Amino acid sequence: MEQTNRIMTQIPQHILEKPGARLLYMTPLALGDFLYQSGYLQQIQRQYPQLTIDIWFDDLRKRSKSWQQGRNRILGQWLEATDYIEQFYPIPETSVEREEAVARAQQRDYDAVFFLSKSRVDRYEKYARRICPKGFVAAVAASKNRLKRFLFGARPDLLLALERFSLADGAHVSELYSHFFQQVFNLKVQTVKPALEVPESWQQRISARFKAQRQQGCRLILINFLSTNPSHDLSLDAVMSLAGEMLVLQTQLAFVLCVPPHELEHTEKACAAVPDALAGRVLAFTAQEHFFELPALVEYCDFILSVDTSVMHFASALERPLVALMRTNNRQWRPLEASTTSVVYAMGTDWVKDIPQSSIVAACEAQGFFHHG
Template identity: 35%
Template sequence: MTQHGSNPLIGAAQLQQAKRILYMSHLALGDYVYQGVFLQQLAATYPHLEIDVWFDDCREQRKSWHGGRNQILGQWLESEPNISHIYANPDSEQQRQQQIQDAQQRHYDLVFFIATTRSERFCHYARLIAGDGCAVGAYALNAVQRWQHKEAIAALDASIKVSKSTRFDHISEFYRHHFHALVAMDSPARAFQQLRVPQLYLDALQNSDELDNFVFINHLSTTEKRDWQLAQVFECIATLHQAQPTLRFVINATNEQVTQLQHQVQSNNQLRDINISTFSAKRHFYELPAMISRARLVISVETAIMHLAAALNVPALALIRAKAHQWRPLGPGEILVGGKRVDSISAQTVADKALALLAKA
């Protein structure tokens, strides 16, 4: 039985008659852990539909991390059997206009979006891409912005205002509310994705003795207030090593950061007798979840890593700010909440909690 809102903007009859649909949103890995289940359920509810995804975040200026997101998120989406085609973050406005033209050539019957930022651009692009098709969306614009962009909103076939995320206890409930307001579809059985790593990437790690009995640590994010300090990482590792001398550690970093991180680890005399490796997924997204799947415990700040651990059913100790409570992971493990900054959580507090979790494993 279809379990959707009383009056979704795209009804079941429209979906049954459609052949191709485009979903647009400013996705990151963590977002997709929670949104992906709805796209999977959409495909299961309407198996005849060809589903494409636009994750260009519609920024005017390209960010330094766009390339990395395009690669890792793009590789994950391209591996999803229910997704046919993707549109990533462009290198320039010219490239974005080319993407819009390419999307127009795919003749979508239905285009829908959830945009919590730069909503006016999503309204405009959704209408351009849909052409004679149906374009609807959920936008986040205040009263002044709605007046400024009233023509873009009015050009849509239908739209709703994004409800404030603070209304919901968890981000998964926020997405559930908006997907069911937009699209007539069955309700997913789970709140987040279960990630299955292709055997190829698991096999690549299978014979590595260095990857037994280890803790995977991710201390960096895209903003300083969500980071844990490297000194705290080293203190935590030293404490854990003292309690469990056979424990090994893998510290995650981006490709750009990993060489410097290796040097910092090797030059620290207090860590000389501790088995510490650095890691970065160099060739494919699935290298990261493959590594996480081998860990006894994941310690992560509020980035996609903690959500990937949940998707892999690996125990995680998540370090988050109080205001990020809605983004807490829902998998096994524990959550430590700091104040306005993640590094307000002490290394000793993390080590104590980690040892308690390891004792349960």
């Protein structure tokens, strides 16, 4: 490759249009990210039908987290259900597994690698170059101070620094994805609205699972109170207190407490030990069989109360009545605006657990959670 000082703004068309071309997309992908990004990845494949797209969602952490294997399973099942992603590389448990993934990726002989990340940029660049030593490496990264080294190093690759694209006040993270996917891949579409289609078979399974509550005349409130960040979470005690207050306002309610797989046993024990007023009205849930259990549950429940996780975004995409609980410093990740959506922001400490219960109940009441009929 001839060295150049020209700043490129997109992956060259001859790479994307090459017969049999292969692209590896590397990013610390979570379910909410994929909801907003999937439409653009699908559009890339449509615009360049000869291009094979693989995804590396290993976030390149040095230490593993308790939630990683659950994400591997659930996100992997969603990726397998698509027709525009051919292969994916999940989060490994050990460095040996990561090296095995690198070796498999090297065998794919990618024509280009594109990584998008706000953290661990040096590691993403290192692994992208190892995987694609002869191809084109493009990046969107919070990496302003290493922009020159990346651009004017051994190869004339592409780096777009996140700091060079400022989201307007009140803008949504989907606008950032729209900007970069359009620019890097020269897409012919504007903003792609997130879409989520739930197979009927999973809708039927969820309906059968909560048949008893429906027969009792209960409306279901899904409460999603845990994330991968403690500052975003509600405590289980706070959830039980909320459920008790809500039952005073509307007696025909049942609550589905949605938790990650590793929290299921603890939550089930708590649900079995509730006071008589809540007995049989609080149920623990996790997606044990397949990813589609989760969006099927979101679609089935009458109301959603969620902290800042994928459940909140699924509820927005599926147009379910939603009250979202968020930190003020994360407004760009709020659910998309809709008449069925309310957002309650943490103030003061900016921890969700410090949102007054009265504020949460008031927002739920405004969204019709306690209406009779």
